[in-house]
Amino acid sequence: MRTTIIYGAISAFVLTGCVEFRENQVFNDIHVEQEKPFHLSEEIYSDYMTSDAWVTPATSCLTVSTSVDAAKEGDLGLKISWNKTSAGCPWLGLGFGWDNxxxxxxxxxxxxxxxxxxxKLSEGERTSLPWAMGFEDFTGAQAWLGLNANVVKADKITTEWTRIELPLSEFNWDEQGADASNIKQVIIQFEADGEVMLDEIRLVPYTGGYRKRVSVAEVCVEAGNLEKQRDILTRGNSVDVGPGQLYLGHCGNTIFIAGEVKDDTPLSNTKSGRNIYDGDAIELAFSTDFTSYQRRTLFRSTDRHFAIRMSSNPMVFDFTSDEVVENAMVLTERTADGYRFVAAIPYTKEGENEFVMTRLYGLELAIDASEGDSRGKQYRWNNNEVDGFFKNPALWGEMLIQTRREADL
Incomplete structure (x- = not known):
């Protein structure tokens, strides 16, 4: 990754056509309701290259021009041609300081x-683009995210307009020490070669997609009555995991989980301790520290991993402390096509590392299905194709902690 930026004066733009510059116009009409405005404009590029844009001055390697043909909306879009593989080409980038x-x-x-x-492409198709996008703060620190297939909101990038969406939470802010509260500019870095039309760069609300995300509401009304708590939880949004639907809630130092699972041999599990997963079981792993780097590959002391034995004699085991959670509460019940359950699990001491409202935490959920006297299959929520969530938080999805009102239960 580069450590410096090549700044070019506006006169150094290398163009194949005429670029029209216009003074940047800022406004306060933002789409995301926040405690305070987080910036003046969510629009980074639309129609005109303003005086806060720059490009690496390397004519034979990178050209940027405005064009009517490159416009998805409005008057003008950007036509970008680059070839990083050409001999002598430097680092190639395009930047927008937006909001002057x-x-x-x-x-x-x-x-x-x-x-x-x-x-959109001039011709052909791609599954992704050989680009990286970065945010730079005023100290020069930069957070980056590559344009892999996860950010492409279609099967492929073609000659038709394709939406690209990069969640801010996926940029490596912590790893690079970049300060999201003092952003100077956004940068596009080019590798390999290609030609694309680019338009309508802006900040937008994000509700998930790169990683699966679920809103987890505060449900303290019937915290001591599991049957009523289950009724409240199941009025919220469900999380589909293999043969089951799961529901989550929180109150103080307790996380609640309920669900209904289709199972031909329901509630079959006689295992205990660290073998509790080896039969019908529900597993949940999550962070209790919203500042934890979500792409870390090792557990931290603030991460939790619980398993609930699904049987007529249910129990909860905490893999992180290697002990049974004696004060957890669980109800299980057979249904016509499987079983249903509800559990209340204290995940920390009262007042210590409790969930913070409106913050995002890592989360993975799994349903273990019995076959004979052991586990036959495990169904995972966020990353069903890759095993190992119990040791690698990078495989987890996300939970957004909300109040009951915000979750609209």
């Missing part, structure tokens, strides 16, 4: 916002 180079506070929307734009 003022500092932008994106920290409030770091977990709920995304940068979005539209691209």
């Amino acid at each position: 180079w003022t500092g932008k506070d994106l920290s409030i929307i770091k977990n709920t916002g995304a940068i979005e734009f539209y691209v």
Whole structure:
């Protein structure tokens, strides 16, 4: 990854056509309701290259031009041609300081916002683009995210307009020490070669997609009555995991989980301790620290991993502390095509590392299905194709902690 930026004066733009520049116009009409405005404008590029844009001055390697043909909306879009593989080509990039180079506070929307734009190819098709996008703060620190297939909101990028969406939460802010509350500019870095049309770069609300996300509401009304708590939980949004539907809630230092699972041999599990997963079981792993880097590959002391034995004699085991959770409460019940359950699990001491409202935490859920006297299959929520969530938090999805009102239960 580069450590410096090549800044070119506006006169250094290498163009194949005429670029029209216009003074940047800022406004306060933002789409995301926040405690305070996090920036002046969510629009980064639309129609005109303003005086806060720059491009690496390397004519034979990178050209950027405005064009009517490159416009998805409005008057003008950007036509970009690049060839990083040519001999002598330097680092290639395009940047936007938007809002007249003022500092932008994106920290409030770091977990709920995304940068979005539209691209189309001049010819052919690609599954992704050999680009990386970065945010630079006023100290020079940069957070980056590559344009892999996860950010492409279609099967492929073609000659038709394709939406690209990069969640702000996926940028490596912590790893690079970048300050989301004092952003100077956004940068596009080009590798390999290609030609695309690019338009409508903006910040937008983000509700999930790169990683699966679920809103987890505060449900303290009937915290001591599991049957009533189950009724409240199941009025919320369900999480589909293999043969089951799961529901989550929280109250103080307790996480609630309920669900209905289709199972031909329901509630078959006689295992205990660290073998509790080896039969019918529900597993949940999550972080209790919203500042934890979500792409970390090792457990931290603030991560939790529980398994609930699904049987007529249910129990909860905490893999992180290697002990049975004696004060957990669980109800199980056979149904016509499987079983249903509800559990209340204290995940920390009261008042210590409890969930913070509106914050985002890592989460993975799994249903273990018995076959004979052991587990036959495991169904996972966020990453069903890759095993190992019990040791690798990078495989987890996300839960957004909300109040009951916000979740609209």
